[in-house]
Amino acid sequence: MSDCRCKDKDVNIVCRCEDITLEEIREYIKNGVTDLEQLKRLLRVGMGPCQGRTCIPLIVREIAAYAGKPVEEIPLTTFRPPTVPVKLGVLAAGGEKDD
Amino acid sequence: MRQTEICIIGGGPAGLTAALKAAALGAEVTLVDRNDYLGGQLIKQTHRFFGSKEQRASERGISIAKELADAVESNKKINVLKKATALGYYKDGVLLVEQDEKIIKIKPKKLIVATGGAEKxxxxxxxxxxxxxxxxxxxxxxxxxxxxxxxxxxxxxxxxxxxxxxxxxxxxxxxxxxxxxxxxxxxxxxxxxxxxxxxxxxxxxxxxxxxxxxxxxxxxxxxxxxxxxxxxxxxxxxxxxxxxxxxSVGLSPLTELLWQAGCQMKYVPELGGHVPLRNENLETTVPGIYTAGDAAGIEEASAAMMEGALAGINAAHSLGYDAPDLNKQKEKILMELTGLRSGPVGEKIRRGLAKVTC
Structure with missing residues (x-):
């Protein structure tokens, strides 16, 4: 066994983009924030570069487990463009000439 | 605004096969892929596939990728946009794509979403x-x-x-x-x-x-x-x-564009997560939008190629393109798919597909 000093640190990262831990998610859920949309607005989960592809399935499972409901009954948030981060300048420059 | 008959998002096994089949029937295709190469995940599959000869047994993913990509890039009916990311699909049927830091709007008559999966x-x-x-x-x-x-x-x-x-x-x-x-x-x-x-x-x-x-x-x-x-x-x-x-704990289908288009989705754990409902032509609940490959449910490359072929044929056929042996082509692919999904190995997939095929 390694005697590395961080061995007992125990950080469970749910959202890598925004550095949100499982403990934080559970704290919010326990305090009544069981809506994914609200969690997203409060914690920015799902709003980073990966746009929730990593964290949202994990969070949905936490909400479902807490509510005692199957995963399919947990509403997801609205999927809006853009699917990936895009520079404002690229959007501001608009489309092609004939648009 | 660019017009195209069929726009395919994703240049992996499903998207490439869809493009080739649709173009073979005479349709004009635009293929969009975010990478600077075609082939998707096939390009790193150095192992040999197995199964029947139709399923390219004993070929390696990397050579299948090269063969399909070469065929697509040399096909005059297929316009390939590489390093191009589909940013969104709007209800008026317009697809927003970013390529080389420029915005492109595409209005396809038919859309095939073959975006693949993401690692869990x-x-x-x-x-x-x-x-x-x-x-x-x-x-x-x-x-x-x-x-x-x-x-x-x-x-x-x-x-x-x-x-x-x-x-x-x-x-x-x-x-x-x-x-x-x-x-x-x-x-x-x-x-x-x-x-x-x-x-x-x-x-x-x-x-x-x-x-x-x-x-x-x-x-x-x-x-x-x-x-x-x-x-x-x-x-x-x-x-x-x-x-x-x-x-290596599974993949989930990449379905953002299908959600944005308003396709009816269903959570099916056997298929990796939320997937679109589809009919036997692989058309979703939004007419004119098809899906194939891992985006439609996590499976593997052989199934993705067959689904891509079906989606390509069906999308082109819905535009009026035909071939004397069209039904035969479809039947053959469907039979191969059934074969691939038969037996205990395909049990989970069959269970999942039964929940979303209408």
């Missing part, structure tokens, strides 16, 4: 340490870029990807300390699993990762045995001295 991850203490990768990422590093992820690997998940990537790590001179699998049995084909076992890699079923540790990067992992209720058995912990932890 796992929650365990210190899962953010450098050295923890998705198995697909490791496969890209090793097989595409020739970069070793580290020296000694713990592979989490004994499905096909976990076991195949373990073998490819061995081929690259990386030690694999163990493969662990939470289920009581492995998920991969035996032909792949027996290769790693013969090479001396232990596969522990009913085991999961309890934690990773390390100061600034992975220095080791503790694994633990699970009981019949998937709960850790106290005292069964084993410490493994590894510098890489590779997660």
């Amino acid at each position: 991850t796992l929650l365990f203490p210190n899962n953010d340490l450098p050295g923890i990768y998705g198995a697909g990422a490791v496969q890209t590093l090793v097989n595409v870029f020739g970069v070793k992820p580290g020296n000694k690997v713990l592979m989490v998940g004994a499905g096909n990807i976990g076991v195949i990537v373990s073998y490819q790590l061995l081929q690259a001179g990386v030690e694999v300390a163990a493969i662990i699998e939470a289920a009581p049995q492995i998920g991969s084909y035996w032909v792949h699993a027996s290769k790693v076992v013969r090479a001396g890699v232990p596969i522990y079923t009913r085991h999961t990762i309890k934690r990773a540790w390390g100061d600034t990067e992975v220095e080791g992992a503790t694994i633990v045995e699970l009981d019949d209720n998937w709960q850790p058995i106290e005292g069964s912990e084993k410490d493994l001295d590894v510098d890489v932890i590779c997660l």
Whole structure:
């Protein structure tokens, strides 16, 4: 066994983009924030570069487990463009000439 | 605004096959892929496929990718947009694409979403340490870029990807300390699993990762045995001295565009997550929008190519393109798909598809 000093640190990262831990998610859920949309607005989960592809399935499972409901009954948030981060300048420059 | 008859998002096995089939019937196709190469995940699959000859048995993914990509790029009916990311699909049928930092609007008559899947991850203490990768990422590093992820690997998940990537790590001179699998049995084909076992890699079923540790990067992992209720058995912990932890715990379909288009979606764990409802033509509940490959449900490359072929044929046919043997072509593909999904290996897929095929 390694005697590395961080061995007992125990950080469970749910959202890598925004550095949100499982403990934080559970704290919010326990305090009544069981809506994914609200969690997203409060914690920015799902709003980073990966746009929730990593964290949202994990969070949905936490909400479902807490509510005692199957995963399919947990509403997801609205999927809006853009699917990936895009520079404002690229959007501001608009489309092609004939648009 | 660019007009096109059929726009295909994703240039992996499903998208490439869809493009070729649609173009062969006479349709004009625009293929959009975010990478600077075509082939999707096939380009890192250095192992031989098996099954029947129609399913390209004994060919390697990388050569299938090259063959399909060459055929697509030399086809005058297919306009390929590489390094092009589909940003959104709007209800008026316009697709927003970014290519080379420029916005392109495309209005296709038909859309085929073949966006593939994304790797799932796992929650365990210190899962953010450098050295923890998705198995697909490791496969890209090793097989595409020739970069070793580290020296000694713990592979989490004994499905096909976990076991195949373990073998490819061995081929690259990386030690694999163990493969662990939470289920009581492995998920991969035996032909792949027996290769790693013969090479001396232990596969522990009913085991999961309890934690990773390390100061600034992975220095080791503790694994633990699970009981019949998937709960850790106290005292069964084993410490493994590894510098890489590779997660191969499944994929989820990439479906953002289908959600944006208003397709009816359903959560189907057997298919990896939320997937679109579809009819037997692979058309979703939004007329004119088709889906194929992992975006429609996580399966594997052979199935993706057949679904792509069907979606391509059906999308082109709906535009009025026809061939004397069109029905025969479709029947043949459907028969091959049924064959591929038959038997115990395809049981889960069949169960999943039954929930979403209307």
